[in-house]
Amino acid sequence: MGEDTDTRKINHSFLRDHSYVTEADIISTVEFNHTGELLATGDKGGRVVIFQREPESKSAPRSQGEYDVYSTFQSHEPEFDYLKSLEIEEKINKIKWLPQQNAAHSLLSTNDKTIKLWKITERDKRPEGYNLKDEEGKLKDLSTVTSLQVPVLKPMDLMVEVSPRRVFANGHTYHINSISVNSDCETYMSADDLRINLWHLAITDRSFNIVDIKPANMEDLTEVITASEFHPHHCNLFVYSSSKGSLRLCDMRAAALCDKHSKLFEEPEDPSNRSFFSEIISSVSDVKFSHSGRYMLTRDYLTVKVWDLNMEARPIETYQVHEYLRSKLCSLYENDCIFDKFECAWNGSDSVIMTGAYNNFFRMFDRNTKRDVTLEASRESSKPRAVLKPRRVCVGGKRRRDDISVDSLDFTKKILHTAWHPAENIIAIAATNNLYIFQDKVNSEMH
């Protein structure tokens, strides 16, 4: 694939030797809007940065469709919960774009406790020629006004204005892990570890609880909600995943409280691979419906799985992301890496799936050809506009020249957040505090 590399932070001098990374700059979520024109990222410092794709122009062929910074704003601030004596992190856990209904763009951003609706508008004209005020806005001396004029709109430098339109607070006792906008464009849901709430986009003081898995006795708690999403077409259907590796498809028409699932998707455990870590690695870290709405993609620690909504017994496809880690699970448990939550993504035509791994590697699986590739997102290994070289992790046996051995993988360099353009072969990869945007110039159309 060809590549265009953008970085979002200007502190190159710090990053050159990679010894200093501002914690607040660590990217925590990446999301394209519905046309792919805009790309939003959220970080640990509570900021949102929106990139816009430059329109392709014949006059500047080199900058075809590159993403430039469009707007930056502070979405969430750190808070302190005085009742529990706990800090509430300002880290942006998820961003979801609303479908565009007028000239303005809107998105939802959330931290652990509070969801906010932001409206992004452009201003490129400004009225000039006021009668009572001068150019700088100061009141004119009335004696100097000899004639009346009608103010006219004159073009100005583009200004992007972002304003918070709604704040959906106090809906969650536990940490919000997902938000999902309904296809009805009026409601959305937010999920924390134990509950899922349904909100109306215009109403902030009320939400409906639609899933509650909190046991009467917290000592009996053995399972939590890890992710959830609305079906892309059926506004009554949504799915949520659990820490035990199961998926529950729920129908909001069935009951007000959707504790009883319509369908339960669960793969029976493989007895030959059983270990004390089996449950942890089966915990689903992300679930995504396909664009068609027919399939679901799930990510657990070692695999990505494709599920057919019509088959609950097992996934229809399973892809190994980094099976070589299976023998290292104890060490990964010790250093907490086993709890890393990787996301997954479909391409626009649902033919390729992508997910991140360690050492700044990310993986793509072609569902049709069954071929897969490992690529690396890092400054050192790729120059701008160079073709990405496939990487390989060797697990003993014959080692090729550029192979990386399992023991030299850098587990601090994890690609947790990835996103795929809804229509084209453009992907956004968040590697700690850097954002990489790769484009496939050769095969820019989906097939």
Place this chain on the structure above:
Amino acid sequence: MFARGLKRKCWDGDEDVEGAPAAPSYSLQRQSLLDMSLVKLQLCHTLVEPNLCRSVLIANTVRQIQEEMTQDGAWQLPAPPVAGRGPLDHLVSTEILCRAAWEQQGQRPAPDLPSELPGALGAPAPGSAQSCIWEADSSRGHRGSFPKSLDQIFETLESRAPSPVEGLFADAGGPYYDLDAVLTGMVGGKSGPGGGDGLQALAPAGAPPPSASCKRDLGELDHVVEILVET
């Protein structure tokens, strides 16, 4: 069974002790995993609320290990029990770990152990490991029924004076077992895992060695203390 698998997985083949078997024994590895998990559950480094998903997964792992250890009947005594102060010290030190965790989780600050404990018990089921981890609002309704038994327990530990309770567990092998088994028995109606069984198994005077289910609870001693401190 999964002994072999665990050996390979857990130690990544990096144990090469000269002149000794290459890998540590399975039960040692398992114990080490249990210890590591318990430490993970208790340590909180930041002021931010700990990740609930992570805590649940670790607690489930602890439970799995303990269940297997019970089935194997291979319960490892942490150390030969020392008469008098030793076991009590161990309880105290564990409590200190818990207290740090509590305060950081924003619970009511745990009072000093000796003076407050008799009145401070509120956890319904000492057999479960989770109550201290999840949240502050577990019930405090059992306060009344505990103090007496706890006093008895501490008397037992400190003075080693024979008591009816201790007599039942004479073969249990040390104060650890006394504390846990007694609490499990004393709670009565609430069914902690193996609580009822443990008591019944020891009912006859001059009791036979404690049953496996009793031993399972014994491993959750640390959590018993956490529960004691919770309120």
